Amino acid sequence: MKNLTGSEIRQMFLDYFKSNGHMVEPGASLVPHNDPTLLWINSGVAALKKYFDGTIKPANNRITNAQKSIRTNDIENVGRTARHHTFFEMLGNFSIGDYFKREAITYAWTFLTSPEYIGFEKERMYVTVHPDDTEAYNIWVNEMGVDPSHICKTEHNFWQIGEGPCGPNTEMFYDRGEAYDPEHIGERLFFEDLDNDRYIEIWNVVFSQYDGKEGVDRKDYKELPQKNIDTGMGLERLACILQDGETNFDTDLFLPLIHATEKFTSIPYAENKMAYRVIADHIRTVTFALADGALFANEGRGYVLRRVLRRAVRFGRKLKIEGAFMYQLVPVVYEIMKDYYPYIGEKIEYIQKLVKAEEERFHATLADGERLMNEVIASTKDKVISGETAFKLYDTYGFPFELTVEMAQESGFEVDKDGFDKEMEKQRERARNSREALESMNSQSADLMNFTEASKFIGYEETICHAKVIACFVDGHQVDVIDEEGDVILSETCFYAESGGQVADSGVLLNGAMKAKVSDVKKAPHKQHLHHVKLVNGTIKCGDDVTGQIDTEKRLIITSNHSACHLLQSALKAVVGSHIAQAGSFVSDEYLRFDFTHFEKVSEEQLQQIEDLVNQYIAQKNPVMIQNMNIDEARKTGATALFDEKYGDVVRVVSMGDVSKEFCGGCHVHNTQEIGVFKIESEESIGSGVRRIVAKSGYAAYRDFVALENQLKEIAGMLKLNGLSNVVAKSTQMLDELNAVKKENAALNASMLVLKADELAKNAVDVNGTAMLVERIDNVEGNTLKDMVMTLRDKIDGVVFIGGSHNGKVVFVSGASQKAVKAGCHCGNLVKQAALICDGKGGGRPDLAQAGGKSDEKLDEALKDVKNKLGLGL
Incomplete structure (x- = not known):
């Protein structure tokens, strides 16, 4: 058995499978791209789903990768056990309809046991198989030479998530020996699946051979037309065994982080290993997630990320580390991982800024939480x-x-x-x-997957095509004739297929005897354009000669919007910051939509700057140049590419003067002046750390500008003005008059409050020398209640607490005089506990505080609780 670093193991694995005909697939971003079913990329196969269900045909049917992954479902076990992580790397090899069980088992066994590679002793290897998988069992025994006494048959060895591709799996375990079996239980640990550190699962190989269906007995699953291999081996586990670490954390992947953390405290690693391990694991998760575009937030993946960081900070407190420290570990993560993930180095300062701000925010939260806990304990x-x-x-x-x-x-x-x-x-x-509902894959269409005849796309230059129908499909099944609705593939086509965020062209197919509307175009597994047609008259059959005509007006608008989308990304980076990354886009003939990662709302001033800048780019009459380039050459030009997009060896680079340069397969104008004008419609948050801008270009944008002008004219008419020039001045005058009326009204309300306060003050009760008053007043706004509380507080020289329901929401306000505060009253704690009862939150100073709640049906319960705390409930 060799002693290898984590980087050496990763590279050896990839080189091994590359030498066996596998394509090395770059690891995908942790933030899924164009896959709303996943919160995080959580396995090696997660980014390859489209290959497995046959939707996309890979460039090579043999694939290998090192995929960074995040899983937080067992976060409470991280640091407590030897092998749980929130961030880990999964080494995998995959076969998409190529080799199957014999080859997959042979590849794994050779890599693990050959002295040329890992060099595990064969006699210390153990294997699991599914009881019905006699083929895999026989391969292990008869071809790999594994002792049958080292093989466990278990029903658990079947991989399935929801519907779609599934199948039995086989796992490989390594026996670490007696040193990791203190109770000398022996092989029972393996065969009875007892929790242990001796028999360690190394590799899992899934034989994806069935099409799983809900409500169908597993024995009745149909065989897949394309059988696949999906494997996964944890890099951290393998490093632990090869480096003889007590746990995964005692390896070169974690120890530098542990040693760096020791510098912040006088408590050594040996005295609180769990705390150190949690910190080391979680800073890896946070660093890579932020680098890949995630952000801290109150929902979705941002909430998960916030929870991960907060857990680490909590364990930092156990080590008596004061203040923010996690951000200082980010460069250490980079030093450990830079061989395979050099891009982290470009984002260190940005990541540190976000981590430090979040740490400081949580320290304040912890202080508030401790006060809240004191309230819970007191009640x-x-x-x-x-x-x-x-x-x-x-x-x-x-x-x-x-x-x-x-x-x-x-x-x-x-x-x-x-x-x-x-x-x-x-x-x-x-x-x-x-x-389970979201991660399942689609079922395979054998006919589409097996259709390989080439089709040529000529739509960049042409809007009309004369072609032959080379295939017809209905519901994924190949047919000879379509008489109502179905999908066709042409020998060549001018119709753009939906991809890269750009919608498909629509139009018609026709010949002398037939006319069909084309409503959508998608790419088949082998990248032919699949036209969805609905017959107007006649039928369409394989071999027909047809003419295709796209909707040119729609195409022109799409083209304008797509080019404007490129300019928008450039303007965003110039105004908001170079850290933004594209998180999705949509380009249609109605509008363009651009999603991007950013940690705060884009201000109105910034939006105006962005809109102005895009219109400047348009007015510069920048020529649009399109080049097909070798991917390495294209990257060297600085062209923007999606982080985890699967690009081929040759890419299409779209340049607009010196303003924009991107990898793009979409349709574009020839010169930016053709866009005409650009207008931002809206900016909003669509998830944790992801913002969205919706905009229009060309005539649609012009119409919106005219609509705004017409609204101004309407307002001018209401103000009885002859033109638009004085609208602002007149509006300002009317607002000033309105504010004067509001002030007069406020003065009247204040007078009424004084009278009301005199009446309520009579209800105050003396408790140990301090006046106490708790009242319920409904249908009054929070600011008005606040004014009333301040008046009452000064009048009774004690504690005032008022709660009320207003428009279905609960409002709490409390005030205390200096005398009451010195006696121990804290209004912030009072309103916070009351809000907690009413499913709300809030707080404030000892002398004045305000909070809100959602459940007004619990308002009386909350007021009763406050009375008890103030000694009024007895």
Whole structure:
């Protein structure tokens, strides 16, 4: 067995499969591109789904990759066990309809046991197979020479997520020996699947051979027309064994991070290994996720990322590390991983900025959470904090469960862990159900996958084509004739197929006896253009000569919008920052849409600058140049490319003067002046750290400008003005008059408040020398309640708490005089606990605070709780 670094293992694996005819596929971004079914790329096959279901045909049917992945479903086990991670690398080899079980098993066995590669002792290898997979079992025994006593047959060895490709799998394990079996249990650990550190799973090979269907018994699954191989081997696990690490963390992939963390504290690694391991694991996750375009947020993947960082910060507190420190570990991640992921180096400063800001934000949250916990403890009578409360603190407020337990124990309380675990399991179940529903692949269409006859696209230059129908399909099945609706492939076509965010062309196919409308065009597995047709008259059959005509007016608008989309990306980088990355786009004849990663809303001023800049680019009359280039040569020109797009050896580069240069297969104008004019319609958030700009170009943009002008004319008419020049001045005058009326109204309200305050002040009760007043007042805005509380606070020289319901929302305001604050009152804590009861949040200073809630039906319960705290409930 060789002693190899993590980088050496990764490279050896890729080189091995490359020497066996595999194409090395670049690892995909952790943020899925054009796949809304995934929150993160979480396995080697996740980015290859379209190959497996036959939607896309790869350049080589043999693929190998090293895929960075994120999984957080078992995050609480990270650091606690030897092998759990939130970020890890999966080494894989894949066959798309090429080799199958014999070759896949042989490749794996050779790599693991040959002295030329890993060199594991064969007698220390163990294998699992599915009981019905006699073919795999016989290959292991008769061809690989594995002792049958080292093979376990188990029903668990069947891989399936939802519907689509699935099949049995085989796993390879390595026996690390007696040193990792302190109780001397032996092979029972393997055969009974007991939790252990001795028999370590190394590699999983899935034989994707069946088409899984919901409601169909597994034994009745049909064989796939294209059988595939999907494998996965964890780099961290292999490094652990080869470097003889106690755990995955005791390897060169983690130890530099652990040693760097030791510099921030006097507590050594040996005294709290879990804390160090959590920090080392989580900073890798955060660094790579941010580098790939994710951002911290309150929902989606941004929320997951926030939770990961906060967990690490929490363990930093266990090591007595004060202040932000995680951001200082980002360069260490880069140094460990730079051999295979050099792009991280370009983003270190950007990542550190985001991590530091998030750390500082969480330190403030922790301080608030500790105050909230004190309130929970103070209001709990039976010395047990419920699981629901603990989970709510964890899930809603980001307050770690361990800290809840720790603070509870310090006060002589217990936490209902079983109740917390039940709530956590409910959350996991929701995640599992969502994952099973979303991650499944499409079923394969054998006829489309097997149709390989070439079709030529001439649509960049031509809008009319004369071609022969070379194939007809209905619902994925090849037919001779289409008499109503179906899909056809032509020998050559002028119709653009939907791709790269650009919608497909529409138009007609016709000959003397037939006319069909083309409503959509997509790419078949072998990249032929598949035209969806609906017959107007006649029939269309294989061998027919037809003429195709695209809707040229629609194409011209699409072309203008697509070129404008390129200019928009350039303007965004110039105004907002070079860190933005494209997260998707859509170009149609109605509008253009550009999605990009950014950590905050684009301001109105920035949007105006962007719009102005795009129109400047248009007015510069920049020529649009299109070149087909070798991909390496194209990258050297600085052309923008999507991070994880699958490009071929030759790419199409679209340049617009010195303003924009991108990899693009879409349709474009010849000169930017053809775009005419550009107008931004909207900017919004569409998810965690992803913004969207919708815009128009050309005549559609002009119409919108005219519509705005007509609205101004209408306003001018309402203001009885003759032109538009005085609209702003007149509007300002009217606003000033309105504000004067509001001030007068506020003065009247203030007078009424004084009268109301005099009446309410009579209800104050003396508690240990401090005046206390708790009231419910509905249908009053928060600011008005705040004014009333301040008036009452000064009048009674004590504590005032008012709660009310306004438009279905709960409002709490509390005020305390200096005398009351010195006596121990804290208004921020009072409103925060009341808000918690009403499913809300808020807080503030000891002398004045405001909060809100969602559940007004719990308002009286919250007010009762406040009265109890103030000594008024007895």
